[in-house]
Amino acid sequence: MDMSQYLNVFMDECNEHLLALNQSLLELEHDPENSVVLDRFFRAAHTLKGASGTMGFNKMATLTHAMEDVLSRLRSKELLATPEIINVLFESVDLLEILTKRISEGKEEDIEIAGVIQDLRKFAEGDKSIQSAERRFSLQLRYLESERQQIIEAQPEGAKFYHIDITLSPGCLLKGARVFMVLREIEKWGSIIRSAPSLKELEDENFELRFIIGALSSNPPAELESAVVNIMDIDKIQIDEVDPDAMQIEKRVQDFAERGEKYKIGAIQTVRVDIKKLDDLMNLVAEMVINRSRLESLGAHIESKDLQDVIGQVGRLTMDLRDNVLKARMVQVDTVFSRFPRLVRDLAKDLNKEIDLEIHGGETELDRTVIDEIADPLIHIIRNAIDHGIETTAERQKVGKSERGLLILRAYQEGNNVVINVSDDGKGFDLKKVKEKALKQGLVNTERASELREDEILGFTFLPGFSTADQVTDVSGRGVGMDVVKTKIDSLGGMIHIDSEPGEGTTLSIRLPLTLAIIQTLMVQLGKEIYAIPSGYVDQITSLRSKEIKHIRKQEVFMLRGEVLPLIRLQHVLETPGAINPDLDELDVVVLRLGDRLVGCVVDLLLRQQDVVIKSLGRFLSSIKGIAGATILGDGRVALILDLRSVA
């Protein structure tokens, strides 16, 4: 069967359970006897075992099975969760993560799991580690009630029921062929009811050396025995008569029913939906929003109270619908945050620091597309904070801080944005050192350096190749990173800001749009054209008298809050014909924050603030710089959404 269509669902599940495993382990580390956590861990491992087994990922199934064995001994209190056991379990979870990743790349096979398995077995079985294989493959024949009836009915006719237990010799090469010959002999002698492993598995050579056949026959067993021992590679054969009343009856159906009962309540509450379907839904809603505005403008010309009522009603419904679809795409930031306790623990251990992590606002929601992108930048920031920010215990004692460092992750919503802060109580940025480094790398000249503001100095840390770490560590300091973080945040339409107090700590603040599907924009007019500027880039709106414009070389500039800013006529960037602003005395200026710099953009007219649905220009026009996409206005016209970072 082709499993590929289930692979995505499987991967999602894996990641979910891996999270649960990691979380439970962290809790266990502090509270080794907490049976609730143990149960949760066990369930996650168990579910993973089942899922990976079904998908045919045997290594993962074997590994989770071994974990489960240890877990069941922990649960039954035969074993206490010592640090050694916890560490081996951590290792196993890491290995599971690697396996998951490998499976998504389609190559489970090249991962070695034997070492960890052995460690796990040591705990699971005490000294009897070698027997484990035997025990796991212990064979049992179970029958359906109907099969037992068949056997009982055959008895008056002189037939008896036997278990034929056969072991092949260890060197046997053609197991399948030998099985085939054995089965042929048995069929000549009687009729086969069941086998363990199943006949299918036997055919596929999917068994160790031993197998058991349950067969019904009226011939003496010795006859069969003499026929079978003549077959090559048969090590052992043992035939036992079995009383039908003593047969093990399979409870598969009932088991299933019981399990179904148990999970019924939980299962209905969520539905997995392909994000593409939500995107499609979003597009449809966007159409409706646009048509609603058209309906309103058409309705304005017709005097009918009923019509107005309906239009009003449709309008409200449309907006509710839009909000709900947007909400459906939202995911709690906890899905990202929940990975961090483990990350912080490991890094702190590696670096010999003691660090507490506090997480606030994990329930804050963000669009799924943003969530997916934000994890890597956050990991990077946390690494930096732990490596460079927070001092070692000894250093902290020396300056009179508490021994344990504190890292706080905080998320909250602010208007149409979500803010994520990562704060540490470490040593903070050494502004002098940053400035020296910037001078050394020629990023600024001595003259200018002396008048730099604090936030300008900290801004250097976002430049490619910039690192203040004296030593390159395993964790960070190679100078790649903060610039990548910034690029990523920029591409999401977000902003990042550093606050640092020497000796007190550092806070990195990331501001992200709630969703990438709808953005708030400022509509401006230029000639006859209308453009949307994402509000995220707008620092402020101001007006300017044309005589206040100064020139530096050929560049127009103006003063804002005592700063000299370049002034750009948007029509030059956009090659727009018919712009009227050169003739105006009073100019509307949109001050844009493009990266670290502020730029004034002259437009003809400021129209309004408007939430717009972003649409792609399609592949054909995707490479055009300065245009982030398009949106459809209420009158059906298309307005382009500007991204002036690369052109202004």
Place this chain on the structure above:
Amino acid sequence: MREKQAEVQEETRQLVIFKLGNEEFGVDILQAKEIERMVHEVTRVPRAPAFVEGVINLRGDIIPIVDLRKRFNLGNIDIAPETRIIVVEIEGSQIGMVVDAVLEVSRVPVSAIEAAPSITRGVDAYFLNGVANVSERLIILLNLERVLSVEEAQEVAKITGEQPGTEE
């Protein structure tokens, strides 16, 4: 066997035939999605290649519009009542082509299609799939993948983007 022969004899291609200047062009009907009048307001796209007229809103989809005359340097199109937009699908994305008029949809026997000479009525053979000779009419078959290739457009965009058209 007989059936197969009949099929071979009747093998035809169904083409949308349109006018560009004084020439007749054809595209396969399977590639043409819609034919629209020029009633849509076209939004100019800054920094796009010159033959890109802009984008339109076609029932909620944003579709780029190219001027085929400009693409082949056949002069500018005068918008007339006969002017049409043929929306075609290329490599999964839709593009609208402005043409002077759509004449007909007709079946052309494959046997009537020949390879195009290196330059046919001002159009480079690189952009053509051949020419069809149908009852004394010459229909030029466009290779839309090449005419409207993303790479080509990007190439053009790069060149125009590098031109110092703006005051820095």
